[in-house]
Amino acid sequence: MKAARIMEPQKALEISDVPTPHPKDNEVLVKVKAVGVCHSDLHLWEGGYDTGDGFMKVTDRGVKFPVIPGHEIVGTVSEIGSSVQGIAVGDNVLVYPWIGCGNCVACRVGNDNLCDAPRSMGVFQNGGYAEYALVPHFKFLAKVTGIDLDGAASLACSGLTAYTAVKKSNATSQHNMVIFGAGGLGLMGVQIARAITNANIIIVDIDDAKLQAAKELGADHMVNSKDPDAVQKIMSLCNGKGADCVIDFVNAPPTVKMGLAVIRKRGIMTLVGLFGGSIDLSLVSIPLKAITIQGAYTGNYNDMIELLNLAKRGVINPIVSKRYSLSDANTALEDLKSRKILGRAIINP
Incomplete structure (x- = not known):
């Protein structure tokens, strides 16, 4: 099969023929219809993350x-192992x-995404930048009907991450929600927040075109963070009281600082993005304002x-x-790195 492989960090992906895997026991071979191009792929390609301390x-x-690479995978079942149940060739x-x-505490309660020793596809094992992907167990598959397959790919990561972030922000009880970042994650987050909350949604970004896209998808207000009065504008849109919840899909020093500046007493701040870096934090403000700062990971x-059911109902798009x-995989990653993509990009192997 054709595959695009990261041979070593910061080197062009090698696109070549590699052996097509064949499933055994609980394994399933999926013919890849589409695979999302995610910022996590960029970090893998670049070889790591800026932690702020190195x-x-x-x-x-x-x-x-x-x-x-490639973890946002949608496709058609091509071959199944001898122990597979409930999944058939052609699904x-x-x-x-x-x-x-x-085996860890997280996995035993169904939170594989928080595993102590993860085996994530497209990261720790081969993923979907290929004509076929081998899924290690049929329980990790969900049948897709009634929605566009290309669009469904993003639900496995960017959509899932946004959905979890909105849920973790206790958004059903929040009124003023500030979302930083109108990229693929943020645009999905706006749709999800519009679908499952009654919040006053304020989207913040440095790109006016992306802000407009977010407004069309359900944001109530938009603020360009390059505006020197951005903090005051956000506070005004929150009736002067500040944001009940802040969801930061960028998680860079400037966005986190702005988020801390606009969050109200008892507010919840959810950090999602992996941009990296560090900030100086006024420790006394955390207990005095009784704010919660938390992370959300897929x-x-x-x-x-x-989330798939929301998409089937047409609530999110x-x-x-x-x-x-597949031969343009390197271009796809370069375009993502250069902020040339609005929404989500996919590769169709």
Whole structure:
């Protein structure tokens, strides 16, 4: 099969023929229809993350190269192992990629995404930048009907991450919600917040075109963070009291600082993005304002099913703005890095 592999960090992906895997026991082989191009793929390609105290290599987390990236995988079942149940050849499926060890405390309660020793597809094992992807167990598949397959791909990561962030922000009880970032995550977050909350949604970004897209998808107000009066404008839109919840899909020093500046007493701040860096934090303000600062990292399999059902009902509409062939995988990553993509890009192997 054709596959695009990261041979080593910061080197062009190698697109070549590799052996097509064949499933055994509980395994399932999926013919990839579409795979999302995610910022996490960029971090894998770049070899790590800016922690604020230095550069954390992905190899220190257990990543081994070469690896086929791509964790937002949707496709058609091509072959099944001898022990597979409930899944048949020809089924259209969405892959849950956040595969855990199955034994740790998180995995035992179904939170594979928070596993102590993750085996995520497209990170720790080969993913979907290929014509076929081998899924290690049929329980990580969800049948897809009634929605566009290309759009469904993003539900496994960007959609799932946004959904979990909105849920973790206790958004059903919040009135003023500030969302930082109108990229793929943020645009999905706006749709989800509009669908499951009654919040006054304020979207913040540096790009007017992306802000306008967010407004069309359900944001009530938009603020360009480059505006020197951005903090005052956000506070005014929150009736001067500040935001009940802040969801930061960028999670860079400037956005976190602005989020802390606009959050109200008892507010909830959810940090999602992996931009990296660090900030100086006024420690006394945390207890005095009784705010909660928390992280959100994708979601579990059941969250993905809930999100898939929202898409089937037409409540949310995943946005695919660019499509690439497998041979253009390097271009896709470069375009994402250069902020040339509105919504989500996919590769169609």
